[in-house]
Amino acid sequence: MALDTETLTHLIDTVRRFVDERLIPIEPRVEEENAIPPEIVREMRDLGLFGLSIPEAHGGLGLSMAEEVEIAFALGRASPCFRSLIGTNNGIGSQGIIIDGTSEQKTEWLPRLASGEVIGSFALTEPDVGSDAAAVALSARPEGDSYVLNGTKRYITNAPIAGLFTVMARTDPSVRGAKGVSAFLVPAGTPGLTVGKPDRKMGQRGTLTADVMFDDCRVPASAVIGGVAGRGFATAMKVLDRGRLHIAAICCAAASRLLDESLAYARERKQFGQPIAEFQLIQAMLAESRTELYAGTSMVRDAARKRDAGQAVTLESSCCKLFCSEMVGRVADRAVQIHGGAGYMADYPVERFYRDVRLFRLYEGTSQIQQLIIAREMLKET
Structure with a gap:
């Protein structure tokens, strides 16, 4: 609404x-x-x-x-x-x-x-399952009116603090690929569900990720999203466009913060008797970042409006995710360069953001996966 x-x-x-x-x-x-x-x-x-x-x-x-x-x-x-x-x-x-x-x-x-009474956590990635999300191996064996889950999920965001896990599991081992995968709602504290130690990451401290292990974890059949097995992967695919547009917008926001920090530093920092903002090579980096930020925000707003209008935006959302996640990495790199040696110091936000934004090119589908989706959607149109 x-x-x-x-x-x-x-x-x-x-x-x-x-x-x-x-x-x-x-x-x-x-x-x-x-x-x-x-x-x-x-x-x-x-x-x-x-x-x-x-x-x-x-x-x-x-x-x-x-x-x-x-x-x-x-x-x-x-x-x-x-x-x-x-x-x-x-x-x-x-x-x-x-x-x-x-x-x-x-x-x-x-x-x-x-x-916010319950923090959600989405458990898809496994030790041997990343970009090939349809290769889920965690098993959900039917037993009467229940399913018994066994296996491990990896790099699961919010796992240490989650109250509810959405778990992708294979309910039909005889069916390869996505059609044998179901989505389960598993509350934290369910016997057989344990969470590992928080991961040590390059960046995004404060975001807790961890392994989630299932050892004969029994859940009722009513835990299957929609009550029908075999539709979990299809359900996940339905919401990817929204998630990718959201991440693309977050990338633009981070780029905006980095640009603000860079502009403020360039105005204050003096070399050769004048603010470094007066130097044309600094101005060029600021201009490139501002141009790319404008392009990213325009793409996201356009795709969001199309989605609200009921149009299919799988291609557009992947374009946004690819461009904006790569763009913010370039903006972060320029921000550190504009700060010079100070940009390598933890006292300045650009050092932290430089590490933080690297993750955006990996989750919600890597840049390479986005390229494949874009190409696939283009080929459908011809």
Whole structure:
């Protein structure tokens, strides 16, 4: 449900103030402690950030895609860990239930995801399963009116703090590929489900990932999303366009923050008796970054509007994900270069963002996977 212009503007302004006054100042603490302070999580809940894309009927804000990316443009200027905390609740952790879930599943989980009472976690990747997502090996063996899950998931975002896992598992080992995969809703604390130690990562501290192990983990048949086995992968594919547009918007927001930091530093830092912003080679790097940022935000807004209009945007969403995730990497590299030696020091945000944004080219489909999708969609048109 689209908001009226005044309400949307107020929401965007509120998120911007929250980012500037609460999130950005606390970034060094999050980096040091590798955790988002509980008071910040409470404030995010109060702002409704966990339910941006969940329908109003289930306690969320019910934002359209175009509205969601505008919020992402504002929220993503802070460390990516804050967005990551709410990402699954607004993305695959809720959208699969919204699209294909039973009425009972919607009633039980969507209000709790929307409020942030429950943190969602999407468990797809495995030790030997990454880009080839249809090769899921974690097994879900039917036994009477239950399924018994066995196997391991890897690099699972929010796993250490999650209250609900959306687990992709193979229910029919005789069927190769996507058709043998089902999606399960598995609450944390279910016997047989254990979470490993938090991973040590290059960046995005405060975003907790870990292995999730299933050892004869028994769940009722009612845990299958939609109540029908074999549709889990198809459900996941239905929500990828939205997720990729959201990530593309976050990449643009991070690029905006990096550009702001670069411009401010270039105005203040003096060499040869003048601010380095006066040097044309510095100006060239600033101009290239601003141009690419403009292109990225324009792409995202266009694709979001098309999706809201009911158009198929698989090609456009992959174009956005590919361009924006690669773009923010280039902007981050220029930001460090503009800062010179200071850009390599942890005292400056650009050093942290340089590490943080590298992940965007890997998850929600690597850049190479996006290229394949784009080419595939192009070939369909001819």
